[in-house]
Amino acid sequence: MDVSVVVTAYNEERFIGRCLSSLLSQDAGFELIVVDDGSTDDTSVVVEKFAAEHPGRVKLLRLERNVGVGNARNIGAARASGRVVVFLDADMEFPPDFIRKTVNPILKGEAVATCNSTEVIGNVDNPWVKVQGQRIRGVLQAGKTGFVRAIDRQFFLAAGGFDASKGFFDDATFHRKTGLEAAVVDVPLIHHNPDTAGEVFWRNRWIGRSVLKAHKRSEVLAMFAKRLLDLSPFIGFLLLVFPDLLLRVFGMLSLVFFIAVVKRHRVLPSHSWRESLRLRLFYVPAYRWVKALGFITGLVESLSGRGWRPYVYQVFEKKG
Known part of the structure; x- marks a missing residue:
């Protein structure tokens, strides 16, 4: 088998079905491993339902505990048999020619x-996504990038795989470790x-817990x-209750500053003025607060010794 596709998943029952359906509709053959x-x-x-419906096409590796995406990818790559390994997330979907175009170079x-x-x-169409202001993310022009979607498996194993100790940033730091630049392929x-x-908070808490390591x-x-x-x-409201005039001025300025930030925050187009008003008055402030609380919570946990401290799977313990 020339190509192995490794899909890592943690609590992705909402999306994993669509991911696997799009992979099983590809115009190229490959080994499919879900970790x-x-x-x-x-x-x-x-995943087991898909494996039963497509015998021999879907392999499931079920880990006993959560070890992080870097470890999960390393484990998948070590168990793979392909010359090329492709790393994908369970909340992704793909056009039929995605794998072929990605691995051909x-x-x-x-x-x-x-x-x-x-x-x-x-x-x-989700309001929490609308206030993130993105329709397209990570547009890369023809050339090179430090991010990896597919890689020669032997090179990956020889480099020791992803550094799982970096938590959220394990894949981004692979470039720093190896100096490898990936060729950009024109495929979405x-x-x-x-x-x-909850997902916004969890993601940013993960970033906060990992950031000091990367x-x-x-x-x-x-x-x-x-x-x-x-x-x-919140700081502004606290300062407004103080009798000191200077503190109250700072409190008022804090509120004015945040109102300006909310006004300038990028929001995707709405279907109606009511939706636009709801997004601007509720979801934009809520998104920024949840994002901030998640990041600061994670950072405090990291500083107190409760940051990202995973079991690091040694990728050289590979099969084959």
């Missing part, structure tokens, strides 16, 4: 790794942004300051 990263929902049940010896050019956001995919308050302290401080500014209304 269930310790899900607590019915992710594995959905590697199979032809023209590149060691490739990355798709475009990610189209698939759930833009559909991805889903966080579409509930960024300089000055960069972390800048990120913290930006998120703290999103909480300026």
Whole structure:
């Protein structure tokens, strides 16, 4: 088998079915491995149903506990048999020629790794997604990028795989470790942004818990300051109750500042003026507050020694 596709999933029962359906409709053959990263929902049940309906085409690796996407990808790559391994997320969907176009430059010896050019956001009708302001994410022009979607498996294994100790940033730091640049392939995919308050909080908490391991302290401080500014209304209301005039002025300025931020915040077009008003008055402030609280919570946990401290799977313990 020339190509192995590794799909990592953690509590993705909502999306994994559509992901697998689009992969099973590809115009190229490949080994398909789903790594269930310790899900607590019915992710594995959905995958097992597909495996039963498509015997020999879908393999499920069910991990006993959540070890993080970097570890899950490393485990999938170590179990794979293909010359090329493609890393995908369970909340993605793909055009029928995606795998073929993504791996061809590697199979032809023209590149060691490739990355798709475009990610189209698939759930833009959700209000939490509308206020994230993205229809298309990560548009890459022809050339090179540090992000990897497909890679020569032996190169990946020899490099030790993804650094799982980096948490959220494990795949982004692979470029720093290896210096490898992936060739950009002109092919899109559909991805889903966080579409509930809980998902927005969880994602940003994960970023906060991981950020100290992957960024300089000055960069972390800048990120913290930006998120703290999103909480300026709460700070402003607190300052307004003080009798000191200067503090009350600062409190008023904090509120004015946040109103200006909300007004300038990018929001996707609405279907009606009522929806537009609801997004601007409720969802934009709520999104910024939840995002800030998630990041700061994760950062505090990291500083207190409760940050991202995963079991690191040694990718060189590979099969084959």
